[in-house]
Amino acid sequence: MIEPKIAIVGSGPSGCFAAQFLRKSLPDAEITIFETLPVPYGLARFGVAADHQGSKSVCAQFDRMFERDGVQFAGNVTVGDDISFSDLRSLFDIVIVASGLRNDRRLELQKDKDMNIVGAGEIVRALNGFPEIDLPKDTSGNLAPLGQKLAVVGNGNVAIDVIRMLTRPIRGFDGSDVDDARLLALRGNGIRSIDVLGRSPIEHAKFDTSMLREISHLPNVKMSCTGTEGSTDCKALDIFREHSGASEPDVEIRFHFKRVPSAFLKNGDTSILFTEAPDGAEHFEVDTLVTAIGFFDGLPSGHPRSGHSWVGPNVFRVGWAENGGQGTIAANRKSSKTVAQDIVDALTNGKLQIGAAGYHGARHRIQSDIISFDGWKRIDEAERANRAEGRLRNKITDTSEMIKIALGQVQSSLTKCA
Amino acid sequence: MIKVFYGTESGNSEMAADDIVELIEDAGGAAEVIPMEDADVSELSGEKLIIVVTSTYGDGELPETTQPFYDALKSDRPDLSKVSFAAFGLGDSTYETYGNGIDTVSALLKELGASQTGETGRHDAAKTLPLTDVVSTWAQSTLPIFQD
Ligand SMILES: Cc1cc2nc3c(=O)[nH]c(=O)nc-3n(C[C@H](O)[C@H](O)[C@H](O)COP(=O)(O)OP(=O)(O)OC[C@H]3O[C@@H](n4cnc5c(N)ncnc54)[C@H](O)[C@@H]3O)c2cc1C
Ligand SMILES: Cc1cc2nc3c(=O)[nH]c(=O)nc-3n(C[C@H](O)[C@H](O)[C@H](O)COP(=O)(O)O)c2cc1C
Numbered sequence: 297m298i299e300p301k302i303a304i305v306g307s308g309p310s311g312c313f314a315a316q317f318l319r320k321s322l323p324d325a326e327i328t329i330f331e332t333l334p335v336p337y338g339l340a341r342f343g344v345a346a347d348h349q350g351s352k353s354v355c356a357q358f359d360r361m362f363e364r365d366g367v368q369f370a371g372n373v374t375v376g377d378d379i380s381f382s383d384l385r386s387l388f389d390i391v392i393v394a395s396g397l398r399n400d401r402r403l404e405l406q407k408d409k410d411m412n413i414v415g416a417g418e419i420v421r422a423l424n425g426f427p428e429i430d431l432p433k434d435t436s437g438n439l440a441p442l443g444q445k446l447a448v449v450g451n452g453n454v455a456i457d458v459i460r461m462l463t464r465p466i467r468g469f470d471g472s473d474v475d476d477a478r479l480l481a482l483r484g485n486g487i488r489s490i491d492v493l494g495r496s497p498i499e500h501a502k503f504d505t506s507m508l509r510e511i512s513h514l515p516n517v518k519m520s521c522t523g524t525e526g527s528t529d530c531k532a533l534d535i536f537r538e539h540s541g542a543s544e545p546d547v548e549i550r551f552h553f554k555r556v557p558s559a560f561l562k563n564g565d566t567s568i569l570f571t572e573a574p575d576g577a578e579h580f581e582v583d584t585l586v587t588a589i590g591f592f593d594g595l596p597s598g599h600p601r602s603g604h605s606w607v608g609p610n611v612f613r614v615g616w617a618e619n620g621g622q623g624t625i626a627a628n629r630k631s632s633k634t635v636a637q638d639i640v641d642a643l644t645n646g647k648l649q650i651g652a653a654g655y656h657g658a659r660h661r662i663q664s665d666i667i668s669f670d671g672w673k674r675i676d677e678a679e680r681a682n683r684a685e686g687r688l689r690n691k692i693t694d695t696s697e698m699i700k701i702a703l704g705q706v707q708s709s710l711t712k713c714a
Numbered sequence: 715m716i717k718v719f720y721g722t723e724s725g726n727s728e729m730a731a732d733d734i735v736e737l738i739e740d741a742g743g744a745a746e747v748i749p750m751e752d753a754d755v756s757e758l759s760g761e762k763l764i765i766v767v768t769s770t771y772g773d774g775e776l777p778e779t780t781q782p783f784y785d786a787l788k789s790d791r792p793d794l795s796k797v798s799f800a801a802f803g804l805g806d807s808t809y810e811t812y813g814n815g816i817d818t819v820s821a822l823l824k825e826l827g828a829s830q831t832g833e834t835g836r837h838d839a840a841k842t843l844p845l846t847d848v849v850s851t852w853a854q855s856t857l858p859i860f861q862d
Contacts, residue, residue, distance in 0.1 A: 313725065350806035350839030356846070357729050471840070506773060506809065626723035626778075688842065 298643050299324045301654030303388040305375045305606075307331040308338020310615020310628045311394030312358040315367045317636035322643075327367045328655045330384075332374040333427070334667040334698040335675055336362075338396055339616075340625065342424045343417070345457040346474035347464065349688070354625055362669040368655065371667035372699060376601035378664040385608050387658045389650045390639060393606050394632075396616040399430075399594030403449055403587045406559040411567055413560070416448065416458045416588035419482065423461055425475045425691030431482075438477075441484020443583020447569050449557050450588035451494035452502035458586060460511050462487055463547045468514070473688040489548045491580050493571060497523070498553045499530040508535050511549065518545035523553035523573055552578075560585055591621035610648060612639060671702030716743065717761060721750040721768040721780025721815075726804050726845060730837070731767045733849045734802070734857075743859045750783035759792045763831070763858065766819055769804040774811025776818060787822055795827035800856050802835035802849065812838070832856030 302318060304311045307329045315327050335341065337355050344351045361367050375381055375395070385391050400415025407413070414431055422429045422439060432440040442462070448455050461474070462483060469479075494501055498521065512519055518541035524533060536551075555573035560582075562568075569582045595602040603617050614635050615628045623631075642648045659666070675698050679689040692698050700706045716738060720731035731747045738745040750768070758764065768780045776784055801823075803816025813836050820830060835852030837845050854860045 316725070348808075349842075350808060353726060353839040353845070354724050356844060357725050360729070360846075471842075510808075624724075629724055 298322055298650070299326065300389040300643060300648070300650045301326045301387075301652050302328070302390045302392065303384055303655075303658070304329045304392045304394055305384070306338060306394035306396055306615075306617065307336040307358075307369065307371070308394060308396050308615060309340050309354060309625045310396070310617070310632050311392065312337070312361065313629045313632035314392050314394060314614050314636050316357065316361050316365075317633050318639065319361065319365050319367060321636065321640045326654050328370050328388075328658075329367065330373045330375055330379075331369065331371045334372045334695060334702050335672055336369055336371065336669075342421050342426045344424075344625075345420060345461060346424055346472040347461065347469055348457075349472060351625065369667075369669040369672060370655070370662075371672060371702070372664050372695075373662055373666055374601065374664070376599075379658060379662050380600065381606050383661055384658065385611060387653050387661075389610060389652045389654075390648060391606075391608070391611045392635070392639075393603055393611060393613045393617050394615050395593075395603050397591035397593050397621045399592055400587055401590040401592050401621075403557070403585075403589060405557050406561070408560070408562045408567075411560050411562070412443070412584040414442070414584060414586055416450070416454045416586050417591060419458050419586065420454065420461070422478045422482070423474055425473070425478075425693050427693050427695045429478075439481040442482050442487065442586075443484070444486065444488040445491075445581055445583045446487060446489070446586055447491045447493065447557075447580055447582040447584075448586045448588055449493050450502075450590075451492050451551065452588060453504055453507050455492065455586075455588035456503045456507040456511065458588065459490055459492065459549060460507075460514070463490070463511075463517055463549070464514055465516055470686040471688065473683075473691060475691060475693070476684070476687070487547055489550070491569075491582070492549065492551045493555045493557060494551070494553055495556050496553065498527045498532050498551075501532055501553065503532075505531040505535060508532055512536075512539040512541075516542050516546040517549055518542055518547075519549045519551070521551040521553065523555055523575065525575070527553070557585075591616065593617075665699055665703060667699065667702045674704065675701050716745040716763055716765060717748050718745055718765040718767065719748050719750050719753055719783065720766075721777050721783060721819075723769065723771055723777040723779070726837075726839070727767045727769050727777070730802060730804065730845055730849050731765075733846055734765055734767070734853055737850060737853045738857065738859055741859050749779060751779045753783050753786075755783065755786045755790050755792055758787075758794060758797060761797050763798050763800070765800045765802070765857075766816070766823070767802045767804070768815045768819055770806075770809070770811065770813055770815035774809070774814035776815050780815060780819065784819060784822060787826065791826060793827055794823060797823075797828045798831050799823050799828050800831050800835075802837075802852060804837045804839065804845070806839040808840045831858065
């Protein structure tokens with residue numbers, strides 16, 4: 297019987313899958329997942345788009361793992377703040393870093409001061425009810441409208457998620473858990489056009505064609521594309537050919553392939569995005585520039601929460617924290633499986649020492665109110681109880697309210713009026 | 715021993731297969747879970763009842779771990795005329811090709827002579843019905859062990 301004490305940092309899909317595979321091979325291991333938020337599941341809750349509930353269905357596997365298979369959730373614990381990484385490393389036999397990447401990668405280009413540039417990941421987080429959002433706010437603290445004319449740099453699936461969520465008719469959000477107030481705030485008086493820039497030719501574009509097809513079927517959009525001369529036949533090109541689009545569209549979505557941004561500059565009251573492509577330079581008037589070019593942790597190296605320094609002989613890494621923000625949930629499941637197997641092999645070969653104190657040693661060193669899985673279930677219940685017509689839940693965006701509900705200190709303020 | 719084969723990408727089908735085994739064991743039967751990518755298709759001819767579980771990916775295609783199982787059946791062509799099978803599929807009805815994966819696998823099993831017991835079970839990830847509940851309802855109305 298091997299009974300190692302295992303700590304996992306981060307309750308996103310990669311951390312949860314690692315726990316799931318380890319539990320299958322090591323029925324007697326003590327496994328604790330630490331999560332900075334009071335709520336679990338990382339980007340399965342805050343990344344995967346609110347109108348793509350099917351892709352969130354993996355959470356049912358994780359619910360079961362916490363409820364039945366003896367994996368412990370320790371929410372509201374920020375490793376690096378509430379407990380140091382070196383403490384964690386000495387208090388557990390094995391530490392798995394599954395902390396993901398918090399921030400949108402920044403676009404390097406020539407620009408004037410105070411330009412409206414926002415991250416695509418940040419928009420999706422906002423629409424998923426993420427607590428702290430780094431987007432422009434108006435004087436009363438609500439999200440500011442993005443404007444009528446948007447440009448998106450990057451055309452991967454995250455870009456497509458943003459484009460779809462900002463254009464889909466509101467009735468198309470039935471059965472979702474979108475944050476309606478934020479959605480309306482970002483849309484303002486209506487987005488009229490979106491220019492989408494991608495470096496690669498259409499046949500190598502990063503989006504999945506099923507994602508592009510979904511946009512092409514929205515009833516209120518007209519899609520078009522440039523930069524496809526000389527491209528080989530491909531599914532994406534077929535989608536554009538078959539798309540007739542709305543006759544009086546609310547939003548025009550223009551994809552530009554093989555086109556890259558070069559500068560974003562003020563011109564009086566307007567902002568101009570300058571771009572380059574093999575067939576010539578072009579510029580676009582843009583209210584907000586949305587960047588969708590990947591993710592990074594956003595922390596200076598040496599910061600106590602920066603995962604870069606989280607290394608050691610008993611430390612393993614999985615998911616986005618390991619691969620720089622690559623891949624779907626399914627792809628990261630595979631890497632968690634491989635790492636779990638490496639750990640089991642190392643234990644079997646005696647390459648990892650065991651005997652650390654584990655959770656009970658760590659607990660009193662943690663400086664925050666630890667939220668258990670039962671605590672999360674109370675938050676979950678409150679969110680579901682407060683759902684509006686046509687919505688699955690009404691996500692709580694205030695972490696202190698989440699904590700109070702989880703600790704049973706108050707009923708959700710919303711529950712009381714419902 | 716009833717073999718429950720699953721093919722998956724994000725693990726939902728594995729959970730469904732685990733559930734099926736548990737339900738059979740709770741009813742006093744014996745069953746085991748086998749990942750499709752580890753299956754030896756040449757041994758299938760001797761089975762009385764097998765259960766297949768798979769999701770759908772891409773544009774109605776098989777998930778990565780179902781594909782090698784399918785390909786092996788296709789090239790080895792074992793005689794399955796004495797085998798019966800039950801089928802459970804996972805999908806998402808927002809895709810036009812909802813649940814194609816299990817239909818593809820079932821069609822090949824039938825082509826190789828196997829006969830299907832009961833209806834194909836289906837879970838739709840776009841709906842809120844929990845997978846565990848859908849699996850349990852299907853198993854109880856489909857599997858012979860629950861029929862007496
Ligand atoms: C907008 C968007 C849409 C997406 N849509 C899909 C989709 O439809 N389908 C799909 O398969 N994939 C999708 N993905 C990809 C998917 O989200 C990732 O593959 C997956 O979430 C990676 O999991 P992870 O566990 O590595 O990271 P994350 O999901 O980011 O989890 C990391 C967790 O660690 C926690 N954490 C961070 N630092 C600390 C700390 N110091 N202490 C404690 N906890 C910490 C975080 O709070 C978070 O919960 C999408 C991604 C984005 C950004
Ligand atoms: C990229 C992608 C493509 C998909 N394509 C289909 C499809 O064509 N038809 C379908 O019914 N479901 C499709 N699905 C939904 C999955 O089959 C569903 O989420 C299932 O529960 C996944 O099960 P698994 O975890 O066992 O792989 C797709 C899911 C993803 C992520």
